[in-house]
Amino acid sequence: MSSSAIPYSTIRMEGASVAEFSWDVRSPLDRALIVGPYGAQGEAGVSLTEIRNFDLVQVMARRGNAGEMMAAAKARFGVAAPETPRAVATADATLIWSGPDQFLVLSKDGKHLIEALAPGFAGSASLSDQSHARALISISGEKARAMLAKLSSIDLHPSVFAVGAAAATSMDHTSVTLWRGKDRDGQAVFNLLVFATFAESLWHTILDSAAEYGVTIGHSGDL
């Protein structure tokens, strides 16, 4: 979520005018996302849901310390962090591979904030809070794969890209982290993390690609 300053009062101070600001947390897709149907009429072939208010921390091993980082991850999450392009679900987080010796921790409700993770990874990994630096888009529906095929060169066929598969890749020249989540209503769910400042651009590209199938657009606070 990006923050925008909204002046809500102006206080007169000895002749000078000083604006006070309140910081309004809002999604990078706040302007572009319009809840409801889009494109072709009838039953929507593609469902787009922006996930808001998540916590995201990048964990990167320090030189020569990948083993220690993996041990620290196991201690924290109870499962092994991914060492290949995969997304691993834990009890209350998802660990997503983002490159060699690095992964993302996606969670919500403050369960795995950077402050809480830092002590466990002290010395073995560098942590970086990405919570407000990315937008998270969940894509499903009967035509989700057909739509994504226009944007991505990754083979998303279920025989190749099963639940838990992940990829660090590009769509429309924009870096994304893509992974397949748990199926919903018997349908594949593709999750996409994109840099906040590129989110609006990619969102419009996705809408263009999805329009012919009919789209239903929404947002949610649930991972």
Next chain:
Amino acid sequence: MRITCPFCGERELGEFTYLGDAKPQRPAADAGEDAVYDYVYLRDNIAGVMSEHWYHGGGCRAWLKVTRNTLTHEISAVEAAAGAGAAKVGA
């Protein structure tokens, strides 16, 4: 052209950026001006098999060493460059 990233698998060329010849090695501090000049400026124009640095910036952001035939574009080997994957290479 596609490059098989050792970390990500086979990817399209658009995800990669070309740096150039992977052969030149930084000379020692006392190597002298000629060696530094050679390292910074002089490159072989290879028609054939060449060792190159590529960056998977549109993917895992690792530096790769690619062995490519400049006449046929055939890639015979791809490996992580020194330092790619903090823990495994060049540690």
